[in-house]
Amino acid sequence: MQQLPSPQVLTELLPPVVFELGQLFVDSGFELSLVGGPVRDLFLGRVSPDLDFTTSASPDETLAVVAGWADATWEVGRDFGTIALRKGSHTIEVTTYRADAYDPSSRKPIVAFGDKLEDDLYRRDFTMNAMALRLPSLELVDPYNGSKDLEEREVRTPGAPSMSFSDDPLRMMRAARFASQLGINVADDVRAAMTEMAERIKIISAERVRDELIKLINGVDPRAGIDLLVDTGLAEIVIPEVAALRLEIDEHHRHKDVYQHSLTVLEQSMQLESPADGPVPGPDFVLRFAALMHDIGKPATRKFEPNGAVSFRHHDVVGAKQVKARMRELRFDNDTIKSVARLVELHMRFYGYGDAGWSDSAVRRYVHDAGDLLQRLHRLTRSDVTTRNRKKADRLSFAYDDLEKRIAEISEQEEMAAVRPDLNGQQIMGLLQIKPGPVVGRAYNFLLERRLDNGPIDEDEAARVLREWWSQQPESAEQ
Incomplete structure (x- = not known):
């Protein structure tokens, strides 16, 4: 069983404001618990920067309890039972026990306040987030075996997955995100419900879907999250271009599986991210998403040649247009869209250098066209080599080493970065x-x-x- 640190260790790990706030509520006759992600993270051996609490007190009662203790309070989420406050450097949210009901056509809950902690935990997305620590006693409340599911490394829901996803379809994206962020599996019944209910993701705003997608791509195992989206049909709605990469492999296997290739390129790009003080600090969403999407133009450009070969002419240009359109649909900002699309457009530029070499003019244009994306382009191009032919892989690697050396030499002479x-x-x-x-x-x-x-x-x-x-x-x- 996954173990929670001892009370003594928890007292050292958690900031003093947690215990101060807990004592304030208890002294006022109310319950208060640390809940959700912060509790899950304690099981994983880390302290979350977020401090989320749930209480038996109403919003008015919460305001009365923290009056004179909190440095500031906000009531923006009051209608949903949430009071935000600041104490020193900590921003805290305290939410009244909830027993939500949902309109099937909307993600917005119909708020109904509850009076039991266990009922509040039941409405949460996954069992690993349905744990609480009563304060200030540090008693663990885990009615739905979230600690066991963490130990078994599985995403489960407190109640029936179909009910959970019907209440809030964004939770399906969140399941894939947790698969990526925590490197864990999704229970069979959760996967089945995601497959059956994938269409319900359409009622979620593009901005909310985008935010979950970013967290998934920036996780430790994005392949797991993307596979889950594709397998359940969610990708056909959220990022259909990725689902379309599963090209039908012809019986003679004349071309590679573009979907698996793209996932491998994504993983290899992650390995080339730099430390925090380097040129491309990881996790870098622009590099990773460009790696995932770099070949999305292939399905539209696939052509079987008379000699039996398969070609994808201009898939880089087509793919750049497609990724722009998809990212606009997901409400990405213009700078991020331009950066990802530019990398997709340029990812084939290098090929041929090793055979014919480039003039100084061609090297200058490569640097000029990449602009401030040059370091990412270096990494994307190197990551795009997934061949099992060692001689071919070595030849491409040596050629790119030579190109980078020439870029450095010409840059030193001409300050190419600011041509x-x-x-x-x-x-x-x-x-x-x-x-x-x-x-x-x-x-x-x-x-x-x-x-x-x-x-x-x-x-x-x-x-x-x-x-x-x-x-x-x-x-x-x-x-």
Whole structure:
């Protein structure tokens, strides 16, 4: 059985405000318990930064109890029984015992306050989160065997899974998230209910689904969470492009399983994340999600050639468009969308370097096009090698080593990370005696292209090149 630390250890682990608050409620004639994730985390040997409490006191009574003790209180969640407060550096939520009922067409609960801790625990998502510590006594309340399920490393629900997911369909996403975050299994009846009720996830807002997906991708075992979403049919609603990667394998096995390849690329990208002080600190959602989604353009571009080979021409470009559309549906912010889509678009750029080599111009363009995503692109490209052919894998690895070496050498000479034309906009307008407008942009892009092709030149040479270009433009004849 998974063991809770001793009362003495708990007293040392938990911040003093936990016991102060517990004593305040008991002295006022009410029950108070630490509940949910913070209790689960104590079983796992860690202290949660979140402090969630449940109480027999009503919201008004809670406010009366903490008056004069809390530094500040908020009543935003009052209608749902929740009073938030701050004490020193701690933000705390205290919620009245609940016995919720749900409208099947809505995720919002119909709030009904309860009077028993056990009833409050029954309404929680999973047994591992349906444990409480009574305060200040530290008595464990575990009526639904959450500690046993933690020991057996299984996600279970306090009541029937179908009832739990009917009440709150987001819990199905949460089950997959826990599979990823905690590296645990999902009980068979939970999996069956998720499969049967997958369509109900449609009533959940995109923002809430997105947040659970981010936590899943950033977990210690995202493959487990993604497999669960795909196996239960939830992925066909939430990230259908990933479900579609399970291409039908032809009987001659002429092409690899793109779905399993993508999961392997995701896992390999995680291994290349850097420590907190490195260039790509893990967990890095942008890198991981790009790794998962990098080949989603393949189903739409798959073609069986006359010689029996299978091709996926331009799947990188198609995939970039698809990932943008999906992430917009999930209400991701624009910067994250652009970053993931750009990595998907660029993930094939490297291939061919090892056979033909690249000019300095091609290396400059690679760096320029990647911009501040270069370190992530390095990791994505290396992760995309999943071949079992050791010679091929070594050849690609050596080729990318050489490319990174050339990038470092040229960068040292030319400061490639901040490549700009040799003349700025003001200089262009002065030399050509033109006003701001589209022509300035064209001139700027011309100089930038030349800079990428040939490297830096001095200002006099740049002015000469610009005037030569200008003499061939129709606008120059109008002056």
